[in-house]
Amino acid sequence: MNERHESPIGHMSPGSRLDRRTVLKGIGLKGLGAAVALPMLNQMRPAWGALAPASPVRLAWVFFPNGTNADRWIPKGSGSDWQLSPSLEPLADCRNDFNVIKGLAQVNAQSLGDGPGDHARSASAFLTGAHPYKTAGSKIRVGRSADQVAADAYGRGTRLASIELGTEEGRDAGSCDSGYSCAYSNNISWRSESLPTGKEIQPKAAFARLFGVSGNTDPRQLNMKASILDFVADQRKHLVDHVGAEDSRKLDEYFTSVREIEQRIARFTTPVALPEGTLEPAEKPSDSTEHIRLMYDLMVLAFRTDTTRIATFMLANEGSNRAFPMIEVKDGHHQLSHHENNQENIDKIAKIDRYYSEQFAYFLKRMRETQDGDGNLLDHSLIMYGGAITDGNRHDHHDLPILLAGRGGRGMATGRLVEYPQYTPLNNLFRGMLETVGADAGNFGDANGIISLG
């Protein structure tokens, strides 16, 4: 399916008007028609610059919500002798580029006495391995996420320490899940235990942030930006009367963000050199396949240009009730995930799983096609794909569907089905991933060891 989506950024759906896509400054509108078969997607040009000489390792985490049809997701077999499961079939071409890892768990997504709310807990525990404090609003706490541990230790050298992408807004109404604030269901990346990193869902805004479309590199302008941040950093004394602990925390949040941006501006004064003819994506696409692929494209471009080395992507928010009309699934995902072992529902869940696998295959192929140093991007990446619910009907958080793609810059053996003892913390795998970039987080979250990636 979806052949026509091969190149989302360059793709123009029939009847769409020219203004659906704007062109990067400096590239005339005139060439737009011709630019449709797009360099951003077709970037196998070997001589592309801006690569760090030693091909840095890139880390990414891709999250899907609501669990799976586990019978059709988890492959059978072991070692190199295993069969692709029906839901992973779209990844057949990439079979030798990833490992499926069985037996991992995120036990802090379990209720542990907090009652219902598995969706909120699973998203927030996914990359933190921490148990979220149950609250609808005050004192939101969970833990620092693996990507942010990496960002602090390893992300300093790039324009952005990390990027966080998604496809669904966080603006819900009411509580998102049984008394948990929506912050828990809508974020997998946590800058600190109380601060979700936030995520970009508009491809256009994400592009601007990554590559600084509006970024002015006039040194006088940059100096003024620094002066403005100096001014701001000095305003705390004018904030009267805020002595409450939460107030201080809020203001710390603000001043920390100011400081991080100050440092970033000081470090990077040149714009990212993008491949010639790269188009800036326009608004949020109405087609969700195109949306997902645009976000994957942005990840590839960000890695390729070494704009960042760390990324997270939420394919949808946890508990998302989105329907999938493009694959004839018209019921909401969350509603279906409570499938009650009804065969029709289970089949539909498998269809959705498969759909997501197809999109992921698209991403892996793009990574593999993109030259990087002495190999391709996938050689130098570790991309974890999965969720923190195994089966949406049981809401279980062990034997998770987890796949790790890429060779991590160290020729890691792939194409295997690896099994760990049941209830091995997922955080042990994060530690292994972090180890490849020299970020030793110790036993963060509930880690009790390390899965070293050879």
Add this chain to the structure above:
Amino acid sequence: MKRICLPPPKLHSRHEHRVDPMVAWRRAVLGTLVTALVGGLMLVAQGIAWGDPPADVSAIDALDTRLTTEWTGAIQPMLQTHCGECHMSGATEGGVGLDDYASLAKIRSHESTWEQIRGVIRAGAMPPPETSTLSQQDRDQLIDWIQRALHDVDCGCRPPVPEVTIRRLNQFEYDNTVRDLFGLDVRPSKEIGFVSDDVGNGFDNQGEVLTLPPIAMEKYLQSAAWISERVIALEREPFRKQNFEGDSLRFAQQLQIPVYVAAGKYNISIRTRFGDDQKDSCKARFLIDGKSIEEWEIVPKDETAKYTFDLEEGDHTLAIEYSDDSDLETRDAPNRRLIVHSVRLVGPESGQPAFPKAHVKLVIATPEDRDTPDALPIGFVEATRRVFRGFLPRAYRRQVTDDEVHAVMMVCQKAQEAGFGYEESLRFGLQAVLVAPQFLYRNETTQTVANGGRGIDAFAIANRLSYFLWATMPDEELLSVAGTGTLHEPDVLKKQVDRMLKDPRADSLLSGFFAQWLGLRNLTKIDVDRDKFPFWSDRLRNAMVRETEMFCSSMLREGSIGDLLLADYTFVNPRLAEFYGLNFEGKDPSELYRRRPGKKGNDPRRQGIYDNEEKWIRVPLPENRRGMMTQAAVLALTSNPTRSSPVKRGKWILETVLGDPPPSAPPNVPTLEQAQAAEGTSLRERLEIHRANPSCAGCHKLMDPIGLGLENFDAIGRWRDREGSVEIDAKGELVDGRTFSGPRELVAILAERQDSMAQNFVQRLLTYALGRGLQRPDKCDVDKIMEQSKSQGYTIRSIVEGIVLSDAFLQRSTTSPLAHANP
């Protein structure tokens, strides 16, 4: 005499031997102190030192004493007997363990757990009905005790309320504030693509949930630069040629262009075409400030009309109108359109060109100004001082210090030193202000008030009022009343509330409060199955939301809690009128839709147009609908993509309207779809199968009858008599035994619970107004607001007024910790 309110004593289980009262007291004080610190409370012990022994131990909070006695004597043993096997002595079946609750404070700090416990006991789902020996009397006692422990307060002895956390402006407030600060019609959050605000306690304006990660700061910086370029013009020149985007107009529609100009002669060029594929022509009219200037013929090819006219300095509205059509029969056809490609305004030919209005309003001084006695230019520094002295109090929405002004001036000065011109330097100063915490956050100055609590000053009150009722900054009147220092007086406050509710800005409560309370935003996320429900479209969805918003707008100004449920009117446009089967201005519903010319068939998707689709009127409801519960938006958002959901509807009404949510389903209990049955089984029958399971029955008998009473409305809220081959049976009996025969009677029965509805409404609106979740001590305010509003028939207006006058709204923390003076 000073009454001393002590924290609750420790809860004893009957196995524990009694401790010396003084020891118990010390322990309890310490425990509470720790809890309070952990809770981030600001402890201002005014006159009461924590270590002092109490003057009169018998004055311990009467309520808590009673609760403690009951716990020891009855509740704890009852839990031990009926729940102990699975939930005590180390057992934590279903993740629920009851061992660790040694104090009232502990129970209260796990409110959601205990609400769930109360819910399942009340619904009869626990203890497991198969084996339970819990008598109804004991059950009632348990439920009642938990209810009181969680929610009752001794208002004479009220514990402190957590402070309102400093609040960042959310996207909506930010956009509105920028709009009102500069008079610019812009939406920077959309333009820049802000990261969406998280939701807490059901709303997106909650202080603790409004975080500010680095990405948000980046967006604010970008936005500030973007705004500063739009507000401050570098020179007068760019103003000479202004290009405006065109539009595609249908008959009688207007393209309006607001401009701010200097006096002089102007030329306008209007490039048009009559489309699509038209052979004849239509007429267009050019108007200035509603006055017709020219009328001319538009033909089906691109042409440019040029006119010259004089304008006075100031605001004007230029307009182009599709004014006449030679063919009355087809003039409303969707492809008969006056296409305005572009509009260009050039001028003034003579006279001094002007700056844009926002610029004029902000840049009130230039270095060249000479108004000092020595007639010398005032210079750069003085000019920036004047600009920001004038601007800063509005941007920070309070009085500012010279230091604050000076800091901004320094940014301008640095720009000047770097070689930037005056206007460019001002842009940098403006950017600094727009990313300053004083602008981005709502920064409140406190003052001690009469009862020992920490009040907020008049400017903070003005801000709370304007962000509550308008979701934007205070206007000049509000700030000037704040300046007189009388804003905390009830009569002055009431007068302001009255004025503010009349203002169109109060419509912010529709999308800010009502839409979030009712969950209307979720309507934009549901994916209705278009094959099953061809009538569904984005236009219909938008019309549904608009209907409910207009209804709420009318409630806000002249309705009551009862009217929300029982109103016999609503608002429709022609599309909704057809949907509801209502006449629209005398026209039969079947006459409202105009097919696409040339299209055959009945076009169930309604892709063409309606006459006057933009027109909204108030109409009486048909017999089978009453109030908001039967509005299409509510019925659609409580459905699944392929079918209606009685369970969701029942749950929605209990939770959203009555504030009495059923307990959440435990994760492993099968829900409705499990009851898979042969084709042709009605949803009602499938639900019955499901309810046959005793662990489901308890909760579902609360929800299902309500939802089943609304089964005559399909998944998009349309009336139906049958579902497939099965006739809809909307009869039912509520859990309390009251029966109904259809939706209208159901609504009437539910409306009898007006006090619950009012209480729920007050709690939600107060949560929105305060930007924080409510705590147990807030009950004193809620009760007071309810009481005062009940005497006025629970009008929404009286509730709004009650909230504004409440301690919670006018103070940062409502009482000093654990102590206040009693006469």
